[in-house]
Amino acid sequence: MPPSFPSAPKPAVPDLCEPCAGIQRHWRKAPGHAELVQGTHSREDRGSGQASFTRYRCDRCGAAWEYENNKANQHAGWALLEH
Numbered sequence: 157m158p159p160s161f162p163s164a165p166k167p168a169v170p171d172l173c174e175p176c177a178g179i180q181r182h183w184r185k186a187p188g189h190a191e192l193v194q195g196t197h198s199r200e201d202r203g204s205g206q207a208s209f210t211r212y213r214c215d216r217c218g219a220a221w222e223y224e225n226n227k228a229n230q231h232a233g234w235a236l237l238e239h
C-alpha cells in the first residue's frame with residue numbers, strides 16, 4: 157500500500173465539486189457559485205422576522221443546497237442538504 161496523502165483531511169461530504177466545496181456555509185450573505193441552479197423558494201415566519209429559503213442544485217456535482225435569507229440571523233446562509 158502506498159502511503160496516502162498525509163495532509164488531506166477527509167471532507168464531511170465527499171465528491172463536492174471545487175466551487176461547492178468553497179461555499180462558506182452558515183454565514184449570512186455568503187455567495188454561492190455560478191453553476192447552482194435555482195429551485196423552489198419558500199418563506200417561513202420566525203416570530204422575530206421572516207426567513208426565506210431557496211433551494212439550489214449544483215449542475216456540476218449534483219449537490220443540493222438551501223440558502224436561508226434571514227435578517228435576524230447572522231448564521232443563516234448556505235446549508236448542504238443531500239448529495
Ligand SMILES: [Zn+2]
Nearest residue numbers: 173176214217
Ligand atoms: Zn457542485
